Amino acid sequence: MGELEIEKHTQFITSIEKKKDFDSMVMEHLRMSGAYWGLTALDLMGKLDAVDREEVVSWVLQCQHDRGGFSGNIGHDPHILYTLSAVQILALLDKLDAIDADKISAYIEGLQQEDGSFAGDEWGEIDTRFSYCAVCCLSILRRLDKIDVGKAISYVASCKNFDGGFGCTPGGESHSGQIFCCVSALAISGALTHVDRDLLGWWLCERQVKSGGLNGRPEKLADVCYSWWVLSSLTIIDRVHWIDKEKLKTFILDCQDKEHGGISDRPDDAVDVFHTFFGIAGLSLLEYPGLKPLDPAYALPVHVVDRLIFGQPHKQQP
Amino acid sequence: MSSSEDDEEEVRVPLSQRQEWSDVEPIPQDDGPDPVVSIAYTDEFRETMDYFRAVFAADERSTRALELTAEVIDLNAGNYTVWHFRRLILESLQSDLQEEIKFIELVANKATYKNYQIWHHRRWVAEKLGTIATTSELQFTQKVLCLDAKNYHAWSHRQWALQALGGWENELEYCRELLEVDIFNNSAWNQRYFVITKSPFLGGLQAMRDSEVSFCTNAITKNPDNESPWRYLRGLYKGNNEAFVNDPAISKVCICVLEKNRNCVFALSLLLDLLCYGFQPTPDLNRILSTWGFSGSDQKYANFVCLILEKVDPMRARYWIWRRDSLPSHIC
Ligand SMILES: [Zn+2]
Numbered sequence: 001m002g003e004l005e006i007e008k009h010t011q012f013i014t015s016i017e018k019k020k021d022f023d024s025m026v027m028e029h030l031r032m033s034g035a036y037w038g039l040t041a042l043d044l045m046g047k048l049d050a051v052d053r054e055e056v057v058s059w060v061l062q063c064q065h066d067r068g069g070f071s072g073n074i075g076h077d078p079h080i081l082y083t084l085s086a087v088q089i090l091a092l093l094d095k096l097d098a099i100d101a102d103k104i105s106a107y108i109e110g111l112q113q114e115d116g117s118f119a120g121d122e123w124g125e126i127d128t129r130f131s132y133c134a135v136c137c138l139s140i141l142r143r144l145d146k147i148d149v150g151k152a153i154s155y156v157a158s159c160k161n162f163d164g165g166f167g168c169t170p171g172g173e174s175h176s177g178q179i180f181c182c183v184s185a186l187a188i189s190g191a192l193t194h195v196d197r198d199l200l201g202w203w204l205c206e207r208q209v210k211s212g213g214l215n216g217r218p219e220k221l222a223d224v225c226y227s228w229w230v231l232s233s234l235t236i237i238d239r240v241h242w243i244d245k246e247k248l249k250t251f252i253l254d255c256q257d258k259e260h261g262g263i264s265d266r267p268d269d270a271v272d273v274f275h276t277f278f279g280i281a282g283l284s285l286l287e288y289p290g291l292k293p294l295d296p297a298y299a300l301p302v303h304v305v306d307r308l309i310f311g312q313p314h315k316q317q318p
Numbered sequence: 319m320s321s322s323e324d325d326e327e328e329v330r331v332p333l334s335q336r337q338e339w340s341d342v343e344p345i346p347q348d349d350g351p352d353p354v355v356s357i358a359y360t361d362e363f364r365e366t367m368d369y370f371r372a373v374f375a376a377d378e379r380s381t382r383a384l385e386l387t388a389e390v391i392d393l394n395a396g397n398y399t400v401w402h403f404r405r406l407i408l409e410s411l412q413s414d415l416q417e418e419i420k421f422i423e424l425v426a427n428k429a430t431y432k433n434y435q436i437w438h439h440r441r442w443v444a445e446k447l448g449t450i451a452t453t454s455e456l457q458f459t460q461k462v463l464c465l466d467a468k469n470y471h472a473w474s475h476r477q478w479a480l481q482a483l484g485g486w487e488n489e490l491e492y493c494r495e496l497l498e499v500d501i502f503n504n505s506a507w508n509q510r511y512f513v514i515t516k517s518p519f520l521g522g523l524q525a526m527r528d529s530e531v532s533f534c535t536n537a538i539t540k541n542p543d544n545e546s547p548w549r550y551l552r553g554l555y556k557g558n559n560e561a562f563v564n565d566p567a568i569s570k571v572c573i574c575v576l577e578k579n580r581n582c583v584f585a586l587s588l589l590l591d592l593l594c595y596g597f598q599p600t601p602d603l604n605r606i607l608s609t610w611g612f613s614g615s616d617q618k619y620a621n622f623v624c625l626i627l628e629k630v631d632p633m634r635a636r637y638w639i640w641r642r643d644s645l646p647s648h649i650c
Pocket residue numbers: 223224225226265275
C-alpha cells in the first residue's frame with residue numbers, strides 16, 4: 001500500500017493557489033473552503049509553515065461582510081458554509097482575535113428559524129449541514145448561548161431516521177455526510193443522547209465495502225470523502241473499532257497520486273484538495289504515524305480545539 | 319430552444335464588442351499577478367465574470383443584467399453569488415416565473431443535477447408559484463430520478479414539494495415503480511417510509527404495517543442480499559420490539575432465507591435481533607443451526623448466531639463480538 005507522501009501532498013496543496021486554470025476559476029467562489037481544507041491538511045502533516053499566515057489572514061478578513069458573515073471569496077455573498085470555514089481557518093492560525101466574534105454570532109443567530117433549523121444564508125435554504133456550521137462556529141467563538149441551542153438540537157434530532165442515521169431535513173434519506181453534520185452538531189452541543197449509538201454504529205460500519213473504503217449510502221461506491229464522514233461519526237460515538245481500520249488505511253493510501261501529490265475519491269481518479277484533506281484527515285483519525293490528531297467533531301487539529309474550547313489539554317472525547 | 323442555444327455557442331460575440339454593454343467598465347478579479355491561461359475558453363469565462371462583477375457592484379437590476387447572469391450560470395452553475403443576484407433581479411423586474419422554470423430545466427440539463435444552487439433556485443421559484451407548481455415539481459424530480467434514481471437533491475426537493483404543495487396521491491405507487499426497476503434503491507425505500515408515515519391519505523404507520531410487512535418480506539425473499547428492506551422491516555416496528563417478535567411473518571422470512579442461504583448476514587442479524595427480543599426457537603431454526611454444528615445444550619442460541627456472524631462477516635467481526643458480549647441474560 002505504500003506510505004503517505006507527505007512532501008508531495010504539501011507541494012500539491014501549496015501549488016493550488018498559484019494555479020490559474022479553468023478548474024480553479026470554477027472553484028473560485030468556494031475558495032474559503034478550499035483554503036480551510038488545504039491549511040488543515042498542511043497542519044496535520046506539520047507543514048503549516050509552507051504558507052504565509054499573514055497573507056491568508058488578510059485575505060480571509062477581506063471576505064467578511066458588514067452583516068458579519070463571510071463569503072467564499074472576495075466579491076461574493078456571505079454564506080454560513082464559508083463563515084464556518086473562515087472561522088476554522090482563523091482558529092487554526094490562532095488569529096481569532098482579528099475578528100469581531102459578536103458580529104459573526106449575530107449573523108448566525110439571524111439565520112436560525114422558528115423550528116430551530118438554520119438557513120444557509122438570507123435566501124433560506126434549510127439543511128442540517130447548516131445546523132452543524134452554526135453550532136460548530138459558535139462553539140469555536142465561545143458564543144453558543146447566542147442561539148436557541150435546545151431548538152437547534154431538537155431540529156437535528158427530528159432528522160433522525162428509522163435506521164439510526166440522519167438526513168438533510170426530517171424524512172430525508174440517511175447519508176454519511178449529513179450524519180457527520182448531525183452527530184457532530186449534537187456532540188458539540190452536548191446532546192449525543194439523541195443518537196442511537198448502537199443502531200447508527202451498525203449502519204455506519206455496514207458502509208465499509210470489500211475494497212476497505214466506505215460509501216455514503218447503501219449500494220453506492222466507496223469514496224475517500226465518505227470514508228472520512230463515516231469514520232469521524234464512528235469516532236464521535238465511540239464505535240470506530242467496529243470497522244476494519246487497516247483495510248480503510250490501505251484504501252486511502254491507494255487513492256494517492258504518488259507522482260504529483262494529492263488524493264482522489266477512488267484509486268486512479270483525478271486528485272483535488274477536497275479529497276486530499278479528507279484522506280489525510282481520515283488517516284489522522286486512524287492514528288497514522290507522523291500526523292497530528294484531529295478532533296472528529298470540529299474537524300480541526302486536537303491541539304487547536306484544546307486551545308480554543310477547553311483552554312487546556314483534554315482527553316479524547318468519549 | 320436547443321437550436322438557438324447551439325447557434326449562440328458558435329457565434330458568441332465577446333461582451334466587449336456588444337453595443338449594449340459599451341457603457342460598462344468590466345471589473346477584473348483581484349487576486350494576484352496575471353494568470354497563465356491554459357484552456358482556450360477561459361478568455362470567455364474571464365470576460366463574462368468581469369462584466370458580471372461590474373453589474374453586481376452597481377446593483378444593476380435590468381433585463382441585460384438578467385441575461386448576463388444566464389451567461390455566467392451557463393459557464394459556471396456552481397457560482398452561488400450569481401444565482402443570488404439573479405433572484406434579486408427577478409424580484410425587481412417581477413419576471414414571469416414560469417419562464418424561470420424553463421430556464422432552470424435548460425441549465426440543469428447542461429450542468430449537473432448534483433448542483434446545490436440549481437435546486438435551491440428551483441425551490442425558491444416553486445415556493446413563489448405555490449400550488450400551481452405541484453405537478454411541475456413532481457414531474458421535474460421524476461425526470462431527474464429517471465436518470466439518477468438516488469439523486470439526493472431531487473429526493474429532497476420532492477419531499478419538500480409533497481409537504482408544501484401536495485400531490486401525495488400516487489406517491490406510494492411511484493415508490494413501488496422505482497423499486498420494481500431497482501429493488502436495491504435505498505432512496506426509494508426511504509421515500510416509501512416517508513410516504514407511509516407522512517401521507518395524509520394512508521392513515522399512518524400502524525394502518526400500513528401489515529401490507530408493508532408483506533411488500534417488504536416479498537422483496538427480501540427475492541433478493542436477500544439487499545440491505546434496505548431488512549432495515550425497513552425493523553423500521554416498521556420501530557420502538558415496538560414485542561410486536562416485532564410476535565409477528566410470525568418476520569421470523570418466517572428470516573428462516574426461509576436461511577433455509578436457502580445459511581450464510582446470509584442480514585438474515586442472521588435479524589435472527590439475532592429476534593432472539594434478543596425474546597424469540598423462542600422453533601424446530602426449523604434448530605434444523606438450520608444444526609447444519610452449523612449447533613447442539614442446543616451447551617450455549618445460548620444467540621451466542622451461537624454471533625459466532626457464525628463473526629465468521630461470515632469478518633470485516634465487522636468486532637461488531638459481532640460486541641453483540642455477543644452484550645447479549646441479555648434472560649434470552650435463548
Ligand atoms: Zn468524494
